[in-house]
Amino acid sequence: MVTMKEIAQLANVSTVTVSGVLNGKKGAASEAKAREIMEVAKRLNYTPNSLARSLQQKKTNNIGVIAEDLTAYGSPEIIDGIDEYCEDNGYEVLIGNMRLYKRFHNDYADTEKHRELSDIMVRTMIAKQVEAIIYVGYHTREISYLPTMVNVPFVYAYCYPADPFYPAVIFDDEKAAYDITSILLDKGHTSLGVIGGPLTSNHTQNRLKGFQKALFDRNILYNASNVLYGDWDRLSGYTNTDKLLDAGVTAIFAFNDTMASGVYEKCSERGLKIGKDISLFGFDNTAISVGHTTPISTAEPPLHEIGMKSAELALKQIKRQQVQDKRCLLQCKILERKSVGWCPVHERKAF
DSSP, rough: OOHHHHHHHHHHHHHHHHHHHHTTTTTOOEEEEHHHHHHHHHTTOOOOOHHHHHHTTTTOOOOEEEETTTTSSTHOOOOOHHHHHHTTTTTTEEEEOOOOOHHHHTTTOHHHHHHHHHHHHHHHHHHTTTEEEEEEEESSSEEEEOEEEEEEESEEESSSSTTOOOSSSEEEHHHHHHHHHHHHHHTTTOSSEEEEEETTTTHHHHHHHEEEEEEHHTTTOOOGEEEEEEOSHHHHHHHHHHHHTTTTEEEEESHHHHHHHHHHHHHHHOOOTTTBBEEESSSSGGGGGGGGSSBBBBBEEHHHHHHHHHHHHHHHHTTTOOOOSSEEEEEOOOOOOOOOOOOOOOHHHHH
16 A cells, blocks of 8 residues: 655655645645645555544544445435435445344334344444434334434434434425325315325324325315225235225325335226226335336335435534424425326215
8 A cells, every 4th residue: 555655755755745735735845846746646546544534633524324224115215315415525424234124024113122233333333433323214203212322413314213302304294195185186086095004104194194184174074984004015005995996985095106006906907097097196106106007196205305414414413513403304296197187976975
């Protein structure tokens, strides 16, 4: 590995002069000598020792990212947003993967095992002298347990702490569901069916709130019998569709694209054309939403923006700037496609 001492010998200057030039110190050498030093460094493929510089400056410019599971929906795009913001601002990202789903499947939220693993990951990041930590959740939910022995800025992404001591960045499920329901109502659909995820899910609860609020604002009755619950997979969308169709709904709002794909399949089996005989909305804007003959309308969560905003909040705290909003809600993009059409039934039905 090429050192400053070797560059200094070839340029016939001191290592102090070389250090000043390579670190952009004004007046470290004459313009001609500085150009010569830079040419020598380039010819030798000199790479600065960032670790040594960090120890000298007591600043690493590293941000630690702890992902509950890198394979989970949303995690890659969120982390890409974090990485982009950090790169644009001269910081590097160190990633730790807790692999919660592969370790514990769905039995991990705020359990003792999860807490122990969380503390281990935090201590590991602190040992690597990161200047801040961003914790990326497996899915949006409230986390009651706060990490211990954290002496750097800490930000939650795609989840939030019960104690608002640390800032968090999530997206607005309720507003997105309100907007989707409003689109269906504007198309004349008053007999609506819903297939949610598990009732305990934060996403399910907030999307259901938005759905109910849109109905309330239009003075349309809420019919709980037309609200069914699945487990986010295609089969639960498929199997719940018969009951909704038999109840006479003209539109179905599935709370993710995977279940919406199951709805699509069942409707096709029953000879119904999506977008004409029955309208369909999903959520997440995953690849499966455009994988059908009639693309499925959906909502696109601002995953990349969550990452960018999380990194912004982390860097603000590093610079000792005040974070005004400890719970940052970003908006989804609603994508209305050909799976949504005008209601084929003209008479008004109570939802």
